[in-house]
Amino acid sequence: MTAQAPVAIVTGASRGAGRGIAIALGSHGCTVYVTGRSEKAGDHALPGTIYATAEAITRAGGKGIAVRCDHADDTQVQALFDQVLAEQGRIDILVNNAAAVYDELSMPGNFWEKPLKLADMIDVGLRSSYVASWMAAPAMVKQNSGLIVMTSASGAAHYSMGPAYGAHKAGVDKLAFDMAVDFRNAEANVSAISIWMGALATDRLLAMIEADPEKYGYLRNQIETPEYTGHVIWALYNDPALAERSGQTLIGAELGREYGITDEGGRQPPSYRDTHKVVPHQHYPLIIR
Structure with missing residues (x-):
């Protein structure tokens, strides 16, 4: 922790989970860099732009800075990190949330019967998380502090x-x-954690529930606000025992319960452990170098 406001980067934050997480971090006083491709209305079928998110962060009490960045382009990602380090001199929190999500993802059919473009999620999602973390890691190791978060489910x-x-x-x-x-291995006080977010009350999911209430209506009693995970991330960042959790995949609802974080209306989101009867995989401690 420093006297300087913590500096966060939230990728894919024009709308949805990224927007909510970014605004929540702003409410805790963070300087938040918002990335995405949507700069104006009409750039995407769903509402939301990087500038609107940045303005909401500032209204929440932080400082929002919008940076147009296509996370499929490593050159643009490098420019983003160069800008953050030039302007702030450090990176405290990186939230890897960018993903290529298409409507066809939830349509009926087997994977070979859906468009091949769905494979983009592996590039702008998995690979882009690796790239952004690769670019953030040297700065975090040098300052000997930092938190990298993957948004998962x-x-x-x-x-x-x-x-x-x-x-x-x-x-x-x-x-x-x-x-x-x-x-x-580098003896660096930097942590990496993956968080299973619950079903989120995003424009996309709310539209899905409205379009097919028989199939998705049950989610109304389970959804979390997009901001909820941001408050959980802030609590993690300030947890003195953060390093002990590094490498784990954690259920956001359970972390929220542990930290005493409630969602809108004081409700406690349910855990996948209860609703789906599933928990994250436990990895083996074996290390081969």
Whole structure:
């Protein structure tokens, strides 16, 4: 921790989970860099832009800074990190949330019957999380502090919307585990954690529930606000025992309960452990170098 406001980068934050997480971190006084491709209305079928998110962060009490960045382009990602370090001199929190999510992901059919573009989720999701972490790690190791978070979900451990989605979620869980091994090997006080978010009250999910209430209506009693995970991340960042959790995949609702964080209306979101009867995979401690 420093006297300077913590500096966070939240990727894929024009809307949805990223937007909520970024605003929540702003409410705790963070300087938050917001990345995404949506700069104006109409850039995406769903509402939301990087500038609108940045303004909401500032209104919440932080400082929002929008940076247009396509996370499929490593050159643009490098420019983002160069800008953050030039302007702030440090990176305290990186939230890897960018992903290529298409409507066809939840449509009926087997994976070969859906568009091949769904494989983009492995590039802008799994690979982009690796790239952003690779670029953040040197600064975090040098300052000997930092937290890298992967936004994940229970689809890492059971079938959910096909192999592209599952590979992304399972992959980021494993990224967090392996990155933590390397940070410990470097004797760096940097942590990597993957968080299973619950069903989120995003424009996309709310539209899905409205379009097919028979199939998705049950989610109304389970959804979390997109900001909830941001408050959980802030609590993790300030946890003196954070290093002991590094490498773990944790259920956001359970972390919230542990830290005493409630969602809108004082409600406590349910855990996948209860609703789906699933928990994150436990990785073996064996290390081969």
